[in-house]
Structure formats: C-alpha cells, structure tokens
Amino acid sequence: MITSLKEKLKLYFVMGSSNCKQDPRYVLREAIEGGVTMYQFREKGDKCITGQIRLGLAKDLQRICKDNGVPFIVNDDVDLAMEIDADGVHIGQEDQPIENVRTIIGEKILGVSAHTMEEANIAVQKGADYLGVGPMYRTTTKSDIREVQGPKVINQMRSCITIPIVGIGGIDESRVKEVIRNGADGVAVISAISQSTSPRLAARYLSEKL
Numbered sequence: 001m002i003t004s005l006k007e008k009l010k011l012y013f014v015m016g017s018s019n020c021k022q023d024p025r026y027v028l029r030e031a032i033e034g035g036v037t038m039y040q041f042r043e044k045g046d047k048c049i050t051g052q053i054r055l056g057l058a059k060d061l062q063r064i065c066k067d068n069g070v071p072f073i074v075n076d077d078v079d080l081a082m083e084i085d086a087d088g089v090h091i092g093q094e095d096q097p098i099e100n101v102r103t104i105i106g107e108k109i110l111g112v113s114a115h116t117m118e119e120a121n122i123a124v125q126k127g128a129d130y131l132g133v134g135p136m137y138r139t140t141t142k143s144d145i146r147e148v149q150g151p152k153v154i155n156q157m158r159s160c161i162t163i164p165i166v167g168i169g170g171i172d173e174s175r176v177k178e179v180i181r182n183g184a185d186g187v188a189v190i191s192a193i194s195q196s197t198s199p200r201l202a203a204r205y206l207s208e209k210l
C-alpha cells in the first residue's frame with residue numbers, strides 16, 4: 001500500500017533524548033505502537049547528547065522507524081541526514097537556506113517551518129514538501145520561539161497553500177480537533193507523548209482525535 005505524505009504527517013512525533021522521561025528507544029517504540037505516523041530526530045538543547053553517542057542513538061531510532069514503516073526525519077542537521085540516509089530533513093527560518101538543502105537532499109522529504117503567509121509561500125516556491133506551523137499554543141518545550149499564532153494562521157494559509165501543513169506547539173489531546181478543523185493535515189507533538197508515563201496510550205489518544 002502506498003501511503004501519501006499527507007497521511008504520514010497525521011501524527012508526527014518530534015523528540016530527542018532530553019525530551020524523554022524514559023529511554024528514547026522505548027519511547028519511540030511505544031509511540032509507534034500507539035499510532036505515530038512520522039518521526040523527527042530533534043537532539044538539541046542544553047542537555048542534548050553529542051558525537052558518537054548522538055550518532056548511535058540516531059541510528060537506533062532510525063532502525064525502529066524502518067522496522068515499522070515510519071519515515072525518519074532529521075531536524076536541522078542535513079549532514080547527519082545524508083550520512084545515515086534518513087528519509088528527510090526539517091529546517092526552520094533560522095537554519096540553512098531552503099534551496100541549498102533541497103539541492104543537497106535531492107528527493108528526500110523536506111519540511112520547513114513557516115509562521116506567516118509570506119514564509120509559507122516562499123517555502124513552497126523553494127521546494128518544501130510540507131510546512132510546520134507554530135506555535136499553535138503556549139509551550140515550554142522550546143525557548144527560542146515566536147509569538148503564539150493559534151490555529152487560525154493555518155486557516156489563512158489554506159487559501160493558497162496546497163502542500164501538507166502540520167500544526168506544532170503546545171498541542172495535546174484536547175487541542176487536536178481545533179488544529180485539524182482549521183485546515184491542518186496533522187499535528188506535530190513533543191511533550192504530549194514524550195513526557196507521558198505511557199507514550200503508547202498518549203499516542204493512541206491523540207490518534208483517536210485525528
């Protein structure tokens with residue numbers, strides 16, 4: 001069965017070791033069991049791991065994704081994505097230029113963060129496959145963050161953007177429906193799954209709202 005990118009983006013789990021209460025390998029396995037459809041390796045922040053340990057973790061998590069048919073996306077680090085032959089890369093407005101990344105990664109999946117209509121249009125022109133739009137709601141998971149946008153910004157983007165859009169930032173089970181109602185194809189979450197004592201149940205409850 002061929003699954004479209006839009007379907008894969010339904011429940012997008014973004015996570016690095018510092019986001020987890022338990023071993024990230026266990027968290028990812030459980031999250032996939034619960035219904036996660038795409039995964040982003042985002043190993044950043046004060047307590048992140050580096051070097052060979054980071055590379056080893058990336059490979060372990062990629063293996064778990066491969067075994068379960070879940071695309072494995074790397075946040076920011078295009079070199080790592082190429083080194084381990086990841087399925088794609090996610091970059092933001094402060095990362096490498098979109099067109100450069102597209103040239104390097106070829107046909108791999110390219111996700112781009114957009115906060116305004118202008119950023120969204122430029123990202124599409126320069127080759128983004130999907131957009132991550134946020135923050136939808138207040139979040140404490142990421143500190144260098146833009147002002148809360150609310151799901152309405154996705155509704156506005158929908159008038160001219162046809163590639164898939166996921167909402168991100170402060171999304172939990174109670175907010176999934178509002179994000180989807182405003183035109184998102186999926187939701188991207190960190191803490192709603194990674195901080196749960198049962199990542200499997202957390203993913204299942206999110207997935208049931210989609």
Ligand SMILES: Cc1ncc(COP(=O)(O)OP(=O)(O)O)c(N)n1
Nearest residue numbers: 076090091092093113132133168188
């Ligand atoms: C799906 C998704 N959307 C947005 C982001 C944020 O990317 P960015 O603005 O580059 O911030 P960092 O995650 O790199 O801190 C994302 N990672 N994933």
Ligand SMILES: Cc1nc(C(=O)O)sc1CCOP(=O)(O)O
Nearest residue numbers: 134135139141169170189190191
């Ligand atoms: C990584 C990230 N990017 C955001 C953006 O707005 O672009 S918000 C965010 C953190 C999302 O974590 P949580 O689901 O725990 O709120």
Ligand SMILES: [Mg+2]
Nearest residue numbers: 076091092095
């Ligand atoms: Mg980034």
